[in-house]
Amino acid sequence: MCTHHHHDHDHDHDHVHPTRPELDGPLTYHQRLEIAVRELLIEKGIVTADEVRRAIEAMDARTPAQGARIVAHAWADPAYKKKLIEEPREAVLELGVDPGVTKLVVVENTDKIHNLVVCTLCSCYPRSILGLPPDWYKSRAYRSRAVREPRKVMSEFGLEIPDDVGVRVHDSTADMRCLVLPKRPKGTEGWSEEKLASIVTRDTMIGVAEARIP
Amino acid sequence: MRGHHDMGGEPAGPVERTEHDYAPWEKRVDALLVLLSDRERNLIRTDELRKNIEAIGPDAYDKMSYYERWITSVTANLLQRGAITADELGRKLAEVEQREKDGLL
Numbered sequence: 001m002c003t004h005h006h007h008d009h010d011h012d013h014d015h016v017h018p019t020r021p022e023l024d025g026p027l028t029y030h031q032r033l034e035i036a037v038r039e040l041l042i043e044k045g046i047v048t049a050d051e052v053r054r055a056i057e058a059m060d061a062r063t064p065a066q067g068a069r070i071v072a073h074a075w076a077d078p079a080y081k082k083k084l085i086e087e088p089r090e091a092v093l094e095l096g097v098d099p100g101v102t103k104l105v106v107v108e109n110t111d112k113i114h115n116l117v118v119c120t121l122c123s124c125y126p127r128s129i130l131g132l133p134p135d136w137y138k139s140r141a142y143r144s145r146a147v148r149e150p151r152k153v154m155s156e157f158g159l160e161i162p163d164d165v166g167v168r169v170h171d172s173t174a175d176m177r178c179l180v181l182p183k184r185p186k187g188t189e190g191w192s193e194e195k196l197a198s199i200v201t202r203d204t205m206i207g208v209a210e211a212r213i214p
Numbered sequence: 215m216r217g218h219h220d221m222g223g224e225p226a227g228p229v230e231r232t233e234h235d236y237a238p239w240e241k242r243v244d245a246l247l248v249l250l251s252d253r254e255r256n257l258i259r260t261d262e263l264r265k266n267i268e269a270i271g272p273d274a275y276d277k278m279s280y281y282e283r284w285i286t287s288v289t290a291n292l293l294q295r296g297a298i299t300a301d302e303l304g305r306k307l308a309e310v311e312q313r314e315k316d317g318l319l
Contacts, residue, residue: 027314030282031239035319036306037289038246040298046257047249055245102260120222122264123280132244135232138280144226156229171222174260 062131066097067179068200070129071211072193075184081108084181092129100128100177107170108181109207114161116154116169116207117178118146124172126179130202137206147171157208180207187213218272219264240281247288258291266290 027035041047070092074081084091088104104126107115119125120143125133136142145153150169151161161167170178182204188196203209236244250257266287270278278286292298313319 027310027319028282030278030285032307032310032314033289034239034243034246034285035310036303037285037292037298038242039310040302040306041246041250041292044298046255046297047246051249052242052245055248056241059241059244059248118222121219122267132236135234135280136229139229139232140221140276141226141229144221144224145229146222148223153229157231174264 059132062098062128064130064200064202064205065197066131067126067129067202067205068197069193070095070097070179071181071200071205072196074181075188075196076193081181088179098128100126102174103176104129105170105176105178106181107168107178109183109210111165111183113166113168114207115178115180116146116150116167117172117180118143118169119172120144120147121171121173124174124177126177126205129179130205134202154208157203159209180205182207182209182211185211185213217268218275219268236281243281243285243288247284250288250292257295257297258288262291262294263287266294 038047038052042049070084073095074084080091080094083094084106085108088106089099091106092099092104102124107117109115119137123133123138125137127133142153147169150167154161154167172178182200184196185199188199199211199213201209201211204211247258247263249255251259251263263284264287267275267283269290270283270286275283289303293300293303310319
């Protein structure tokens with residue numbers, strides 16, 4: 001609910017209205033630290049305010065929709081799928097998506113193997129393709145348990161992997177990021193790439209979900 | 215010795231599927247890292263970001279949020295690289311605090 005406060009008394013608008021839409025209370029130490037460091041860097045000419053704004057815009061533009069487009073194209077075109085697995089950087093670039101500076105690995109889910117991605121040491125994630133990772137991906141619970149009891153973790157996401165399907169867990173690093181190529185569901189034959197992309201969610205590309213026809 | 219950050223395989227509770235929209239200050243921290251790590255500036259590398267995060271003590275590590283760890287690490291790296299000095303940072307932090315008190319932030 002929007003709680004806009006209306007003043008009906010006489011009100012001189014000569015005082016400063018603090019505009020701090022992101023904050024309800026006083027700044028935290030780390031918020032002050034961000035401001036201080038950013039301002040110092042701007043004063044020293046190391047970055048400009050405009051560059052910071054543009055970097056945020058670029059970040060907001062990176063969303064799982066980019067990954068979905070890549071997956072849908074791979075489902076529709078076997079030659080592209082082969083390239084995506086063998087030369088992921090080139091394949092991703094071909095669709096106009098930035099593969100990032102790190103090594104990119106694409107792992108394919110099949111009837112025999114299901115892949116799951118984690119970063120146990122921190123939060124490495126194919127950000128250039130999927131955007132920023134969800135909170136749970138960075139949580140202690142996910143990072144600790146995904147490598148020891150992946151099936152249990154996936155079942156907490158509502159994904160049950162049959163016993164005859166192997167599970168491979170990929171621990172990302174600072175230099176290597178993994179993207180899961182989910183299995184194309186049966187019943188999607190003849191679908192346009194756009195329609196295919198609509199069922200490729202972020203979680204299917206991390207491996208905690210399967211693509212399904214809604 | 216196993217570092218506090220090195221938690222792969224450790225016991226832990228259920229995965230809470232929390233998500234939040236990143237706050238503007240968090241996005242600015244992310245943007246600073248992106249800019250500082252580009253080829254032209256080269257003031258922090260991913261391994262340095264990690265090294266400085268891993269140097270945060272276990273208690274602080276658990277108390278801090280994700281981007282709190284990042285800004286802590288970025289700041290430490292800028293100091294280590296000599297891009298900013300502790301004096302400059304101390305003065306700037308005091309100035310930011312004063313501006314906040316004066317309602318100018």
